[in-house]
Amino acid sequence: MSRKSRNLQAGYSYHVTTRCNNREFKLSKRECREVFLYAINKALSKYKFKLYALCIMSNHVHYLIEPAQPQDLPKIMHFLNWYTAMCFNRMLGRTGHFWEKRYFCDGFPPSDTDRALNTLRYIHGNPKAAKMRSGFFYDFSNYGSYERLTDDGLTQWHPAFLKLGDSLEDCARKYKGFCQRYKPKEKTTPTRCHWGSKLLAGVHLSSAKSSSTLERRKKASGEKPNLSPASPAR
Numbered sequence: 079m080s081r082k083s084r085n086l087q088a089g090y091s092y093h094v095t096t097r098c099n100n101r102e103f104k105l106s107k108r109e110c111r112e113v114f115l116y117a118i119n120k121a122l123s124k125y126k127f128k129l130y131a132l133c134i135m136s137n138h139v140h141y142l143i144e145p146a147q148p149q150d151l152p153k154i155m156h157f158l159n160w161y162t163a164m165c166f167n168r169m170l171g172r173t174g175h176f177w178e179k180r181y182f183c184d185g186f187p188p189s190d191t192d193r194a195l196n197t198l199r200y201i202h203g204n205p206k207a208a209k210m211r212s213g214f215f216y217d218f219s220n221y222g223s224y225e226r227l228t229d230d231g232l233t234q235w236h237p238a239f240l241k242l243g244d245s246l247e248d249c250a251r252k253y254k255g256f257c258q259r260y261k262p263k264e265k266t267t268p269t270r271c272h273w274g275s276k277l278l279a280g281v282h283l284s285s286a287k288s289s290s291t292l293e294r295r296k297k298a299s300g301e302k303p304n305l306s307p308a309s310p311a312r
Contacts, residue, residue: 086148090185091130091236093197094151096159097138097178104176106136110166111218114139117161118232125154130236131201134218135208140201142236155181194238198224199257207262214257225254 086092098104105111111134122129127150131142145151163176186193202221205211214221220233227246235249242249242256 084152084183085185086145086151087185087187088148089144089188090148091142091144091188091194091197092151092183092185093201094141094143094155095138095182096155099175099178101137101178103136104166104170105134105139107169110169113165113169114162115218115232117158117165120161121154121158122232124157125150127151127154129233131198132218132220132233133201133204133216135204135210140204142197142201151183155183188237191238191241194236195242195253195256198236198239198253199260202257203260203262206260221257225250225257 105114114134118129118132121127126146128144129141130144131140133140143151143154145154159177159181166176167173186197188194202214202219202224205216205219206214210216214225220230222228223230223233224235224239227250239249239253240246242252
């Protein structure tokens, strides 16, 4: 079955999430995160998109992206995932898929300022929600560029942020207050269902049957079978 095509629209911002294969914590090393920033810089030069938010966690990454053309988004993500997977596999001495299946993608129009602000806050609040930080400042998130009005060389302010006040300082102050009111939901561990647990459900192996099978195997291999107390030697 072919994948369902994404409905990509001009001018939309897209919240994109990529996760390490098997939810493994492969992005914990600082060197990997710095390589990630280098890869994003290369992608920006190549595709000229707008990056409004970024948060690199230990096993997944959040972006808020506005591509120059809607059809550029799959190209951007293909480049980022391919380039980073190649680098990380070499750095970590591993092979195979680095990223988990298809990336998550959810878009909204520029007119939806509430959605934009809530998405920005959700991305910037990830370290707090994961209890990695007590606040919003985090080395591999661009929250600081919003509160302190700094230029990190990769990201820019979302238009919804710029509508919060009459000056940049006012926008930063209001966004900070908006983030401080954030109460992240408690994250629960997903229930994993393995095919073996379903296949063997309700199946009980008899210890007597297992024992007799073991004895037959020993006889076939020439080993002396164990003498059970219930079957004394004659």
